[in-house]
Amino acid sequence: MESLDIGFDPGPRLEPAAANFGYLEVLNRSGRTAQRFPITAAGLTLGRGFGNDLILDDPFVCPQHARIIWNGEGLEVHDLGSVNGLSIGSVRLRQEGCHLPSGTSFRIGRTVLRYLACDAPLLPTKLDRDASGPQRWLGKAGVLGLVYLLTGSALALQLYFDSAEKFQSSMLATSLVMALSFGLVWTSLWSFVNRTLSHRWNFGIHSGIACLGLFGALALNTLTGYACFSLGLDPWHLYLSYGLALILVWWLVFMHLRLTAAGSSVSLIRTSAIVGVLLVGAAVLVNQSLEEDFSQTPEFQASLKAPGFKVRGSLTPTAFFEDAGQLRDRLKP
Amino acid sequence: MAGSVRWGKISRRYAAMVILGLGLAVPPGVLANGGETEQVYARFKDRVLQIQVLDLSSGSKTTIGSGFLVAPDGVVVTNFHVIAALINQPGRYRAEYVDQHGARGPLSLVNLDVVHDLAVLRGNGLTGRPLEVSGTVPEKGERLYAFGNPHDIGLTIVEGTYNGLLQRSLYEKIHFTGSINPGMSGGPTVNAAGALVGVNVSTAGNQLSFLVPARFVAALLAASDQTVDAPEAFSSLVRRQLLANQDQYLAPLLAQPFPTSVMNGYRLPGELASFIRCWGNTHPQEEKLYKVVFQSCATEDEIFLGDHLKAGGIRFNHEFFSTIQLNPIRFYGFLEENFSQPRIGFSGEESNVSNFACQTDFVANGSLDSKVVLCLRRYKKLEGLYDAFLSATTLVGPREAVQTSLGLTGVSFENALSFSQRYLESLHWNR
Numbered sequence: 001m002e003s004l005d006i007g008f009d010p011g012p013r014l015e016p017a018a019a020n021f022g023y024l025e026v027l028n029r030s031g032r033t034a035q036r037f038p039i040t041a042a043g044l045t046l047g048r049g050f051g052n053d054l055i056l057d058d059p060f061v062c063p064q065h066a067r068i069i070w071n072g073e074g075l076e077v078h079d080l081g082s083v084n085g086l087s088i089g090s091v092r093l094r095q096e097g098c099h100l101p102s103g104t105s106f107r108i109g110r111t112v113l114r115y116l117a118c119d120a121p122l123l124p125t126k127l128d129r130d131a132s133g134p135q136r137w138l139g140k141a142g143v144l145g146l147v148y149l150l151t152g153s154a155l156a157l158q159l160y161f162d163s164a165e166k167f168q169s170s171m172l173a174t175s176l177v178m179a180l181s182f183g184l185v186w187t188s189l190w191s192f193v194n195r196t197l198s199h200r201w202n203f204g205i206h207s208g209i210a211c212l213g214l215f216g217a218l219a220l221n222t223l224t225g226y227a228c229f230s231l232g233l234d235p236w237h238l239y240l241s242y243g244l245a246l247i248l249v250w251w252l253v254f255m256h257l258r259l260t261a262a263g264s265s266v267s268l269i270r271t272s273a274i275v276g277v278l279l280v281g282a283a284v285l286v287n288q289s290l291e292e293d294f295s296q297t298p299e300f301q302a303s304l305k306a307p308g309f310k311v312r313g314s315l316t317p318t319a320f321f322e323d324a325g326q327l328r329d330r331l332k333p
Numbered sequence: 334m335a336g337s338v339r340w341g342k343i344s345r346r347y348a349a350m351v352i353l354g355l356g357l358a359v360p361p362g363v364l365a366n367g368g369e370t371e372q373v374y375a376r377f378k379d380r381v382l383q384i385q386v387l388d389l390s391s392g393s394k395t396t397i398g399s400g401f402l403v404a405p406d407g408v409v410v411t412n413f414h415v416i417a418a419l420i421n422q423p424g425r426y427r428a429e430y431v432d433q434h435g436a437r438g439p440l441s442l443v444n445l446d447v448v449h450d451l452a453v454l455r456g457n458g459l460t461g462r463p464l465e466v467s468g469t470v471p472e473k474g475e476r477l478y479a480f481g482n483p484h485d486i487g488l489t490i491v492e493g494t495y496n497g498l499l500q501r502s503l504y505e506k507i508h509f510t511g512s513i514n515p516g517m518s519g520g521p522t523v524n525a526a527g528a529l530v531g532v533n534v535s536t537a538g539n540q541l542s543f544l545v546p547a548r549f550v551a552a553l554l555a556a557s558d559q560t561v562d563a564p565e566a567f568s569s570l571v572r573r574q575l576l577a578n579q580d581q582y583l584a585p586l587l588a589q590p591f592p593t594s595v596m597n598g599y600r601l602p603g604e605l606a607s608f609i610r611c612w613g614n615t616h617p618q619e620e621k622l623y624k625v626v627f628q629s630c631a632t633e634d635e636i637f638l639g640d641h642l643k644a645g646g647i648r649f650n651h652e653f654f655s656t657i658q659l660n661p662i663r664f665y666g667f668l669e670e671n672f673s674q675p676r677i678g679f680s681g682e683e684s685n686v687s688n689f690a691c692q693t694d695f696v697a698n699g700s701l702d703s704k705v706v707l708c709l710r711r712y713k714k715l716e717g718l719y720d721a722f723l724s725a726t727t728l729v730g731p732r733e734a735v736q737t738s739l740g741l742t743g744v745s746f747e748n749a750l751s752f753s754q755r756y757l758e759s760l761h762w763n764r
Contacts, residue, residue: 164659164667165621225669234693294683297675298708298722300691304669306661307702307728314697321754323692324707328746330690331711331719 021070022102022117024054031112039115043069046108047080060084060109068100068115075100075115084109126262135259138208151211154218155179183210194260202259209259213252220244229303232312237301242280250276369525373478374490377527380464381480381488382456383431384411384440384519386418390425399481399520399533400430400454403466403554407459410466410550411519412534413445413452414637420445420567421639421685421714430456433488444557447571448578448636448645449504449549450534452519453557464521468548469528471495477509477524479533479542481517489517493540495530503582503608503632503645506543507531513542572715575636575644579718579744582608582645587751591759596626597653599727599735600761608632609647623656623667635742641682644718644743648677649756651737661731668734672704672726677740679710679720687711689722701762702728709749721749729762 024044026035037044037054045052049063056065062082069076078097079086085094087107100106102117137143159175160167187207194202224244228237254272261268315323386396398415402408409430418426419442428440440454471477472495479491493511509522513536520533522544531544586605594603594611604611613628629650635643652671656664691708703725712718723739739756741749 161662161666164623164656164663232694295688296679296681298679298689298691298706298710300673300689300693300706300708302669302672302693302704302706304665304672304704304726306665306731308661308731310695310702310728312695314695314702317696317698317754317757320692320694320696320705320707320757321750323694324709324750324753327690327692327707327709331687331709333687333711333713 020118021075022115022120024068025114025116026054026056027105027112027114033114039068039075041070043067046113056108056111058109058111061111065108069097077106077115082108135205135209135255138205141204144204144208147208147211147215151179151215152176154215158218158222179214183207183214186210190256190260193256197260198262205259206256209252209255212255213248216248216251217245220248225303226305226309228301229305230309230311234301234303237303242284245283246276246280249279253279369476370478370490370492373523373525373527377464377478377480377521377523378433378488378490379461381433381520382409382459383482383485383488384409384415384454385429385431385437386416386426387429388425389427395426397482397485397516398518399516401480401519401521401529402459402461402463403453403550404463405460407456408443408463408554409440409454409456409459410521410532410554411452411454412532412545413447413450415519416440416442416452416454417637417639420571423563423565423568428454430454430459432459432461442567444553445567445570446549446553447574447638449545449553450637451532451545451549451553453553464523465528466547466551466554467528468546468551469524469530470546471524471530473497475524477511477522477530479509479511479513479517479520479522479544481513481520481533483514483516485516491517493522493542498546499543499633501607501610502634504634504636505546505549506534506634507546509542509544510540511542512536512540568714571638572717575715575718575743576745578636578645579748583744583748583752587748587755591755593759593761594628595763596628596651596735597655597733598763599651599653600759600763601628601651601735601737602630602649602756602759603628604630605647622658623654623664626653627651638715638743639685641680642685643680646740646742649737649739650676651735652676653733653735655733657732659732664732664734668726668736671736672706672724675722675724676736676738677722679722679740679742681710681720685713686720687713689720695728696725696757698758698760699762701760703757703760704728705757707753709746712743715743717745718743719746719749720744721753723753723756725757725760727760727762735760
């Protein structure tokens, strides 16, 4: 669910006399509200002079430039005989007034202003991601502890299965410290971004996401190896690894962004995809640049697992060497 | 400093004993040859030349070797490996002779025998008395005299003895017991009468040296029409000689089933021919939680093609791995890492060979299922020649496996596949 409907209902309409007549907003260059001033029954004078209700520090605005008044039915804006006049859309007013419905923007000098009545519709209230989605589980100490434990165990298991030597606690410690250091840097980075954008660190949740990412990387790496062995996909191993890495990074960045940024899910998915492609693309380029153009030794990808995991059938030697005939074409200059 | 003083005292104390010992160690024949060496040197020194390969840009010598006159009109014989740069990088080098009086002149390539490492050249303006090339075969133990210019220090004569032909070599060579050093390559080794016995070609150190028999020189001279050709034509000749040679030594091997040896219940290719030698051992590696039994087989000699490329070799090795302590996941994880690191090294540079192209799959040979990788690479300047690498890991049990690797250098594509297939088909599991 993207948004809640809170705020769509403006509530009972207030009588203008009982409250103010709305707000005059000074907009910045990107069209966002920079300042907001209440309009009372007495109206509002605008100009560069210090005697105005709203002083506009704009050299193209006259000392007494315009006035906003209540005519009994609504608000009007009047030009007070200014040098540059007053523009509403493409209409320029000089020494005359104009009705000002809610939502109307007008320009004085080079300053753009907008009038909004008290009952002007508001944008829907955005969802605070801290309080929703799967991340909220990572905010619980028990779940977070479990994620840490799961990732640490996966790392230790990976180390155990990758070694044909007797267990060495120093190797495990080194591996854990390296993973922890990388995780800390990654988590701190995202927490800092989170703090900058939404005034919260969310360090625990970001660390949980990072742990899940590491766990996913370990699991995907293992699964890719077994899939390549079982199904004979060795020639595709590299592409499969890059593809899965892209999906993992995409998911990881999306989870961090969802907690950090206020954009819609679609825009976050799009941003995560771009970041994922950039990161994995950079990794591919770095790998390729590190590879030598020429190698004296044969370089090949050949996964090897226990015979019980083999699913693909075997070729006869004759069939294998008949297939090998294509190597001649591959070697042609 | 204290150490050097102590060593000085010891050396003085034992100096007399060492000198006496050396005197006793000198073979009686040396003391008894009655100045024969001086006579041989005096008679034949003028027939030996230094061969220099010079870089055209700098004018400096890049390779030195020795050579000798075989005809009065300036025909010179040396080793192919001395002048290989003329063919491998045409237009970058030239060759010159330098005689015993310091006179020098240009040399042009006339013919070559890359398999036996011989080259025939013609020296412009070079005249003199040649050595007799009759294909003399000495008696074992006969005294021989090797001429050459070791390390560019001047013409040297080295005494030694004839110890027959190498019995387990793919390419016929004379075992000469005498000190042949770098720079003497291509120099003649003669008997006391001055007849050519062989051409200096290589050494294994400690007076263990090798000569190309004179009969190959005679055959090459007989086949040479003594016209000078372009380097490209010689490159083509090298290619033809290598293709013919690999057909010649592989055909008898492929004509019959490969001889095998048994290793822990596996039947594996063994000493396929007299020129292939196998060595083996067992490594119980306690800290590694597994045991490895290995056997390594190889031809003793390869053909020199350039500074970084050799051809004509057959190498293979088998490793039997077994474990009690490792579970199958850990054991095969280790085998995977081992499998991806080829156990056979190859020479070559980007300028003369391509990268390897590989193919991987499961192959079942009878009851023996294996994961197999086959890789080939192409010789860029010698069309039709390839290096091949085959590696297989057996998939029969959770706690034992054989990893075997084969390397072939400088063979045709068809022979690479035929030999590799025969190799793979000769793997059997006896249980």
